[in-house]
Amino acid sequence: MTLAERALERLETWSDLYVGMPSCGAGLALRSVRSEIVHFHPGRDVDLHLTEPAIRRFHDDLQESTAVRLIPGSGWVTVHLDCETDVDLLMSLVSMALKTHQAALTPAGPAECNFHRVTVVPRDAPIGSIRG
Numbered sequence: 001m002t003l004a005e006r007a008l009e010r011l012e013t014w015s016d017l018y019v020g021m022p023s024c025g026a027g028l029a030l031r032s033v034r035s036e037i038v039h040f041h042p043g044r045d046v047d048l049h050l051t052e053p054a055i056r057r058f059h060d061d062l063q064e065s066t067a068v069r070l071i072p073g074s075g076w077v078t079v080h081l082d083c084e085t086d087v088d089l090l091m092s093l094v095s096m097a098l099k100t101h102q103a104a105l106t107p108a109g110p111a112e113c114n115f116h117r118v119t120v121v122p123r124d125a126p127i128g129s130i131r132g
Contacts, residue, residue, distance in 0.1 A: 003082070004046060007046065007087045007091070008040050011030055011094060014094075017030040017031065017032060017094075023113070024039060024047075024115045026115050027039055034101050034102065035049065036113075037094060037097050037098060037101065038094055039113045039115065041115050045079070046079045047076045048079060049075060050075065050076065050077055050093065051075045052074075054096065065089065067089055068080075071117050074113075078114045079093065
């Protein structure tokens with residue numbers, strides 16, 4: 001069983017989450033009554049709908065994690081599952097996302113996750129060789 005499958009299995013037991021198809025069309029989604037929360041994409045990447053205010057609030061902490069990828073202007077973060085610690089981080093972030101969405105005054109409609117936005121950057125690329 002992969003780390004993503006283990007994480008999905010754990011999250012499926014949460015009473016506030018329901019399995020469905022993601023709005024991006026790739027993989028599986030877990031959603032609350034109000035909005036999509038998590039997208040499990042093929043491979044090790046999981047997109048999590050934290051919302052832009054939550055990402056701004058925890059930006060520095062999220063940026064320090066090697067498992068978390070932030071995309072400017074996105075209300076989603078991508079968590080790359082390489083080890084059990086990354087799964088534990090995902091569980092904590094899903095809990096935060098649920099609280100954020102439950103506290104929102106209006107439900108979040110379908111939002112574009114990071115699946116089609118992510119740019120793969122080689123880890124061994126020399127600094128300055130990556131251009132935006």
